[in-house]
Amino acid sequence: MAKPPPSAAASAAGVRGQGPHRTRLLLLLLVAVAASASTAGYLLRGALVPPCDAQRDPVVLAAPASPLGFMRSKIVLLVSHELSLSGGPLLLMELAFLLRQVGSQVVWITNQQPEGTNDASYSLEHKMLNHGVQILPARGQEAIDTALKADLVILNTAVAGKWLDAVLKDHVPQVLPKILWWIHEMRGHYFKLEYVKHLPLVAGAMIDSHTTAEYWKTRTHDRLNIQMPQTYVVHLGNSEELMEVAEDNVARRVLREHIRESLGVRSEDLIFAVINSVSRGKGQDLFLQAFYQSLKLIQHQKLKVPKMHAVVVGSDMNAQTKFETQLREFVAKNGIHDHVHFVNRTLVVPPYLAAIDVLVQNSQARGECFGRITIEAMAFKLPVLGTAAGGTTEIILDGTTGLLHPAGKEGVMPLAKNIVRLASHVEQRISMGNRGYARVKERFMEHHMADRIAVVLKEVLQKSRQHSHS
Structure with a gap:
């Protein structure tokens, strides 16, 4: 399988520039389309950085007015149930990059690694490393130490809850007060006590829609007899890279044809x-x-x-x-x-x-x-x-x-x-x-999502500090 190419969305960043620059980037878009057809094929939205930016430190590129600026120097552990091209992991990666842009120290753990060689996970890991995200094995003392010293731990999807008991074991009570649980599932088979038994004790849950939040509140109470923690609804936003393509008439016309x-x-x-x-x-x-x-x-x-x-x-x-x-x-x-x-x-x-x-x-x-x-x-x-x-x-x-x-x-x-x-x-x-x-x-828009997430992270960090001082 060929190595996945940069996304069209990212390649189009700056397409509005001068003629030769526009032409080069449009060619990159078309090459990316052609190359992706020869791979196993991936549905990947969000921004893969262009090749010329691949080795640049995202912190240097950070916008000074980012609502997430208060996360600078904070240690954030992200735990994903898998590393794939499905919506949950990709969304968590976007958050990782937003945090890196403001100077957070971001550590990524994938609980369920695919067996054998997997081009998709390899490509995504490479992308994260290029953004300065540290990747750790899901199990071992280093994972435990990172969870204990982190300012914030974000569990991504309900299934990621299995990592807590499997890895942290006796340390689970120390980590729960600084966990934000980001939930994306709407299917009934995710409501298993083995996944979410610690949910009532975490600092908060973040869910992508009001409908889903209400569903989780009702379902956990009626089926599992547990209560949801403080729950925040955060609607998602489009990446700046996607908007660059969407708002460029020439890029759209060439791609359409x-x-x-x-x-x-x-x-x-x-x-x-x-x-x-x-x-x-x-x-x-x-x-x-x-x-x-x-x-x-x-x-x-x-x-x-x-x-x-x-x-x-x-x-x-x-x-x-x-x-x-x-x-x-x-x-x-x-x-x-x-x-x-x-x-x-x-x-x-x-x-x-x-x-x-x-x-x-x-x-x-x-x-x-x-x-x-x-x-x-x-x-x-x-x-x-x-x-x-x-x-x-x-x-x-x-x-x-x-x-x-x-x-x-x-x-x-x-x-x-x-x-x-x-x-x-x-x-x-x-x-x-x-x-x-x-x-x-x-x-x-991305800045709307960042604003909404910033409100949540501030409250979760405050709760975590209050708990540590109590």
């Missing part, structure tokens, strides 16, 4: 896309069913719309899981292979956001805890068709920045009708996209 050409899609055609790892919980099957129904509705109503395409970004061409096989069989059975495109998991998401016209966020059951791809799409002025579940309801303003539909099979026809609505009303697509972009600028 390149991706559409690679898919065999004309410039005037319409693309509705799901950008997520392919799994039943992400709802690609129901999306394709809705898309098929939308084609039938358009034909039945004799509507004149551009040719429509459904793009599923997040496939695993190597694994060919049973679920993905079922998706392809559905496409073949209904004769819509000219309309449906499967794209391998890719390191660079922004090019696909530049290429599509509407994002479909179709996560099922309780939905997404937050759903980062939704605000990323809104940054590209895309309307979003989302399930009325989870954190999506706190992002999308129904009828204003997008349209909501029910989760489950009952949502197939409403989604189909919403697809037809946006396909046949270009002015609605544009106005919803513009309003979504305005909402991102107002609420979902």
Whole structure:
């Protein structure tokens, strides 16, 4: 497997510069897209630094007015249940880099290391080392000593709770008062006492949406008979690097043309896309069913719309899981292979956001805890068709920045009708996209997230100090 390339988002930083500089960076974007197609493919959002900045100390680049400035010289231990290209670890890495930018000493521990050689984890570890993040083994005296001397310990995801008893053992009571538990899960199988039995005793819990926070409060009480600690809701924000690409018209146009050409899609055609790892919980099957129904509705109503395409970004061409096989069989059975495109998991998401016209966020059951791809799409002025579940309801303003539909099979026809609505009303697509972009600028930027996290960290540090002096 080829070594993963820098992300398109990061490579585009500074694209607004002089002509030759812009051209060079656009070429890097396109090379990154091409190179990612030859890897196992990764869904990685957030900023990978450009090669020229790889060896620079992030502290030197720090903005003096960062709301996290009070974390300078603080020792922060980050414990992740895994190191992968899923949302939780990537989000924790973003926080690690924000803390490094203000001069925090950041130490990273991965509780469950993959067996054998893993290019994804190798690439992510290399990225962290380039940012000055220290990486320690999950077990051993050094891990214990670091936890004891750290000013703050952040556990990432519910599953990371297993690390406490497995490693700290008798030292757990000393560390609990300075733990902030960052929770992203919405699935019921994470509510196991073996994971979260220490949750009531930590300094605080940080959760990505109000819906998820309420779910955890109710579920822990009713199922586990434990109480949540002080809980903080922190909505996420788009990285500055992604916004650089989203706000550069030339970059977007070049990427749009390149991706559409690679898919065999004309410039005037319409693309509705799901950008997520392919799994039943992400709802690609129901999306394709809705898309098929939308084609039938358009034909039945004799509507004149551009040719429509459904793009599923997040496939695993190597694994060919049973679920993905079922998706392809559905496409073949209904004769819509000219309309449906499967794209391998890719390191660079922004090019696909530049290429599509509407994002479909179709996560099922309780939905997404937050759903980062939704605000990323809104940054590209895309309307979003989302399930009325989870954190999506706190992002999308129904009828204003997008349209909501029910989760489950009952949502197939409403989604189909919403697809037809946006396909046949270009002015609605544009106005919803513009309003979504305005909402991102107002609420979902990186500096908004940093402000919100800073409030939480200040309170947690204060609680920890009070406990140590008591």
